[in-house]
Amino acid sequence: xxxxxxxxxxxxxxxxxxxxxxxxxxxxxxxxxxxxxxxxxxxxxxxxxxxxxxxxxxxxxxxxxxxxxxxxxxxxxxxxxxxxxxxxxxxxxxxxxx
Amino acid sequence: xxxxxxxxxxxxxxxxxxxxxxxxxxxxxxxxxxxxxxxxxxxxxxxxxxxxxxxxxxxxxxxxxxxxxxxxxxxxxxxxxxxxxxxxxxxxxxxxxxxxxxxxxxxxxxxxxxxxxxxxxxxxxxxxxxxxxxxxxxxxxxxxxxxxxxxxxxxxxxxxxxxxxxxxxxxxxxxxxxxxxxxxxxxxxxxxxxxxxxxxxxxxxxxxxxxxxxxxxxxxxxxxxxxxxxxxxxxxxxxxxxxxxxxxxxxxxxxxxxxxxxxxxxxxxxxxxxxxxxxxxxxxxxxxxxxxxxxxxxxxxxxxxxxxxxxxxxxxxxxxxxxxxxxxxxxxxxxxxxxxxxxxxxxxxxx
Numbered sequence: 001x002x003x004x005x006x007x008x009x010x011x012x013x014x015x016x017x018x019x020x021x022x023x024x025x026x027x028x029x030x031x032x033x034x035x036x037x038x039x040x041x042x043x044x045x046x047x048x049x050x051x052x053x054x055x056x057x058x059x060x061x062x063x064x065x066x067x068x069x070x071x072x073x074x075x076x077x078x079x080x081x082x083x084x085x086x087x088x089x090x091x092x093x094x095x096x097x098x
Numbered sequence: 099x100x101x102x103x104x105x106x107x108x109x110x111x112x113x114x115x116x117x118x119x120x121x122x123x124x125x126x127x128x129x130x131x132x133x134x135x136x137x138x139x140x141x142x143x144x145x146x147x148x149x150x151x152x153x154x155x156x157x158x159x160x161x162x163x164x165x166x167x168x169x170x171x172x173x174x175x176x177x178x179x180x181x182x183x184x185x186x187x188x189x190x191x192x193x194x195x196x197x198x199x200x201x202x203x204x205x206x207x208x209x210x211x212x213x214x215x216x217x218x219x220x221x222x223x224x225x226x227x228x229x230x231x232x233x234x235x236x237x238x239x240x241x242x243x244x245x246x247x248x249x250x251x252x253x254x255x256x257x258x259x260x261x262x263x264x265x266x267x268x269x270x271x272x273x274x275x276x277x278x279x280x281x282x283x284x285x286x287x288x289x290x291x292x293x294x295x296x297x298x299x300x301x302x303x304x305x306x307x308x309x310x311x312x313x314x315x316x317x318x319x320x321x322x323x324x325x326x327x328x329x330x331x332x333x334x335x336x337x338x339x340x341x342x343x344x345x346x347x348x349x350x351x352x353x354x355x356x357x358x359x360x361x362x363x364x365x366x367x368x369x370x371x372x373x374x375x376x377x378x379x380x381x382x383x384x385x386x387x388x389x390x391x392x393x394x395x396x397x398x399x400x401x402x403x404x405x406x407x408x409x410x411x412x413x414x415x416x417x418x419x420x421x422x423x424x425x426x427x428x429x430x431x432x433x434x435x436x437x438x439x440x441x442x443x444x445x446x447x448x449x
Contacts, residue, residue, distance in 0.1 A: 009369070010369060010371070011244070011245040011247070011371075012245055012246050012247065012266075012272065012275070012276075012326070012342070012371070013244065013245070013263070013326070013342050013354060013355055013371070014342070014355035014369055014371035014372060015244075016369065017354075017355050017356070017369070017371075017372065018355075018356060019339070019354050019355070019356075020262070020354055020355060058250075058290045059247050059248070059249050059250065060247060060248040060249075060250075060276070060279035060283075060290065060298070060302075061245065061246060061247040061248060061275075061276065061279070061371075062245075062247045062249070063245060095244050095259060095262055096262075097262055097333060097334060097337055097339070097354070
């Protein structure tokens with residue numbers, strides 16, 4: 001399946017804006033089976049849109065993650081809250097100032 | 099999957115879809131122990147969801163019926179827990195956080211207590227729910243975690259990575275910002291996207307900044323109006339960033355997260371931490387035009403606009419602006435200059 005690209009957005013500081021950035025990438029083959037399965041499920045259910053949680057369950061100032069993968073049909077992207085992202089993917093990102 | 103990975107999932111699964119948990123709990127490729135871990139999580143998760151949904155319903159019913167919630171304490175209890183760099187909430191409770199030798203724990207305790215006093219003394223509010231709700235904070239959240247947040251029930255603070263950000267409890271405005279998300283949750287119940295999301299974030303910045311000024315007993319012209327000034331790490335300051343946001347100059351180059359300051363720049367779907375710049379700038383303009391201390395008049399109007407009405411989850415910025423205009427007229431009927439200041443402040447941002 002190739003490379004998974006991940007970007008952290010939001011939070012109190014507004015990551016993903018002009019200066020605060022956080023990126024990483026990971027080869028799918030390096031992920032554990034459970035993480036790959038979790039990721040596949042997220043992609044299959046959330047294609048192209050932010051997971052809609054009830055208003056009173058959304059974390060204020062919480063991080064979201066934009067995750068992209070290349071498929072035969074092109075690049076697929078999902079945006080999901082931090083708690084849904086496998087820890088192995090979160091571990092590969094690095095915060096920086098641009 | 100290793101047990102550690104399974105455990106990590108268990109600890110983080112509060113909003114993982116139930117079908118994902120269910121599928122893992124039935125996945126024959128996983129060991130029996132791992133499958134049980136996921137089925138246990140699904141069970142706990144289901145009950146937690148019910149609990150939170152019920153709490154939300156109760157808040158809505160109380161607001162609809164205009165009933166006062168049962169007051170559990172005259173002043174809120176303040177608790178602090180230590181996550182010890184895990185992302186498991188709430189973490190280990192600290193028995194006497196006010197006398198802890200861990201400065202982060204002590205600061206979280208002292209400043210949360212001060213925020214409670216600020217809301218009580220300045221606005222007559224008894225904690226987040228106006229009924230003495232215990233104020234819980236979790237510190238040392240995650241490893242090098244560059245964030246603080248309100249999870250719907252408690253505040254959580256990361257230590258920062260030591261480069262871009264330092265310990266998030268260092269900024270008094272950040273502590274009040276997070277706690278104010280709780281107040282908004284119990285009052286206007288603003289959504290977290292589009293215009294309502296921008297208002298939600300702005301209320302947290304406005305009260306966060308007012309709290310910082312109140313702690314320093316500053317007049318509006320003495321205040322720096324910066325958000326997150328005290329959590330800037332050496333890597334940020336070396337590049338001349340002095341804050342996350344500047345309410346006096348939302349688009350300034352010294353902001354790590356520069357914002358729009360006029361409604362014409364607003365776009366649906368914008369991160370609320372950016373769209374909040376519009377209402378932030380209006381509050382700054384109004385408070386400066388009034389003079390004195392921000393919490394004495396402008397703050398009182400903002401507070402009433404937040405707490406004296408039924409929940410408005412999808413409130414527009416224009417509606418909030420008009421509400422403050424009406425409140426100014428009713429709260430200060432003899433003060434024409436104040437009405438002019440409020441009107442001019444909103445007009446300056448296109449509302």
